[in-house]
Amino acid sequence: MTTYNNVLYQTDNGIGMITLNRPKALNALNSELLTELNGLLDEIAQDDSVKVVIITGSGDKAFVAGADIAEMQNISPLEGRAFGKFGQAIFNKLENIPQPVIAAVNGFALGGGCELAMACDIRIASDKAKFGQPEVGLGIVPGFGGTQRLPRLIGKGRAKELLYTADMINAEEAYRIGLVNRIVAAEELLSTAKELAEKIMARAQAAVQLCKAAVNTGMDTDLESGIAYEAEVFGLCFASADQKEGMSAFIGKRKPNFSNK
Numbered sequence: 502m503t504t505y506n507n508v509l510y511q512t513d514n515g516i517g518m519i520t521l522n523r524p525k526a527l528n529a530l531n532s533e534l535l536t537e538l539n540g541l542l543d544e545i546a547q548d549d550s551v552k553v554v555i556i557t558g559s560g561d562k563a564f565v566a567g568a569d570i571a572e573m574q575n576i577s578p579l580e581g582r583a584f585g586k587f588g589q590a591i592f593n594k595l596e597n598i599p600q601p602v603i604a605a606v607n608g609f610a611l612g613g614g615c616e617l618a619m620a621c622d623i624r625i626a627s628d629k630a631k632f633g634q635p636e637v638g639l640g641i642v643p644g645f646g647g648t649q650r651l652p653r654l655i656g657k658g659r660a661k662e663l664l665y666t667a668d669m670i671n672a673e674e675a676y677r678i679g680l681v682n683r684i685v686a687a688e689e690l691l692s693t694a695k696e697l698a699e700k701i702m703a704r705a706q707a708a709v710q711l712c713k714a715a716v717n718t719g720m721d722t723d724l725e726s727g728i729a730y731e732a733e734v735f736g737l738c739f740a741s742a743d744q745k746e747g748m749s750a751f752i753g754k755r756k757p758n759f760s761n762k
Contacts, residue, residue: 507534509553509559515552516698517545517600520559523556528558530588530613530645539591546598552706552761553698554598557605558614564606564630565614570639585644588613588713592646593621595686597717599710601701603696606630607687611669616643619650622713624680625694626672627687632680633669653720655679705743706761 502510509520519541521528528534545551558564568588576584595602595617604610604621611633618624618632626632634647642648643664652660655678663670675681685693701709711734719727738744743759750757 503540505541507531508537508669510541512548512551513551515702516695517548517551517554519554519556520567521556522559524560524562527563527609528560528614529566529569530617531569531572532584532587535591539594542591542594542598545600546594551600552702554600554602555605555691555694555698556595556602556617557607557694560610561629561687563608563614564604564648565617566609567612567635568645573681581641581644588616589646592616596620596622599713601698601709601713602662603694603697605690606632606672606681607690610648611635613645616645616647616650619654619680620646623682623697625690625697626675626681626684627690628672628684629687630672630675630681630684631669632672632675633667634664635667635669637665638667651680659716670756702761705741705757705759707741707743708710708738709740712737 507521507523509522511518519538521534521538523529523531524532545554573581573584589615601623602621604618604624606618606624606626608627610618610629611631615632615634616744632641634651635641636647651663654660659678662668672681672684676684683693685692715727715731715734718730722730743761746759747757
């Protein structure tokens with residue numbers, strides 16, 4: 502596993518823990534951090550021993566406070582477009598790696614930080630977390646997928662209000678509108694994320710990954726195409742040892758022993 506300057510990574514019993522580590526900059530996303538995250542995601546996607554990924558920010562103030570404004574301030578339109586497409590590609594990769602990804606949001610998740618959290622499968626927020634897309638207050642629009650993922654998560658009307666006003670919302674409001682799955686006390690954030698990861702890992706992993714693929718594929722197409730894809734992966738499951746074990750365990754009224762390899 503490669504060693505990175507701005508990203509910490511460790512594995513523990515099937516859980517891959519990513520910590521974005523620029524605490525003095527509130528973990529702001531600069532080109533170096535994004536490049537490192539991109540390489541790490543490639544490594545994780547190829548690592549069958551990692552079943553679930555948790556991503557968080559270092560320190561207690563920020564998940565990711567946004568993209569690095571100092572780096573962006575003087576770039577040209579063409580450079581801005583390239584930077585946006587670079588970030589989008591990485592967040593698309595995060596969204597589509599085989600493993601489920603849990604965002605443990607421990608503080609500010611603004612701009613690129615909110616966009617990063619939205620690219621994860623599940624978001625758990627500390628009661629101290631803050632969310633927002635402040636870009637229009639800086640004279641730009643979200644560039645890493647915010648205008649697309651936010652309305653898909655919370656609906657078009659609520660998303661437009663947040664995008665147009667650049668308002669920052671607390672964890673309670675983020676939960677109310679469906680931006681996060683749950684809120685926990687700050688000191689319980691990582692333990693809660695790990696408990697959820699362990700619960701997911703107790704299920705048939707091939708089926709979990711196919712669920713992720715089916716949801717992601719279906720959300721980007723029409724209902725008819727989505728359910729057609731679902732039928733294909735549903736049928737594929739019947740070629741697996743986990744399907745036989747899971748159903749045998751159900752009939753036998755015992756706990757399944759999935760291979761999960």
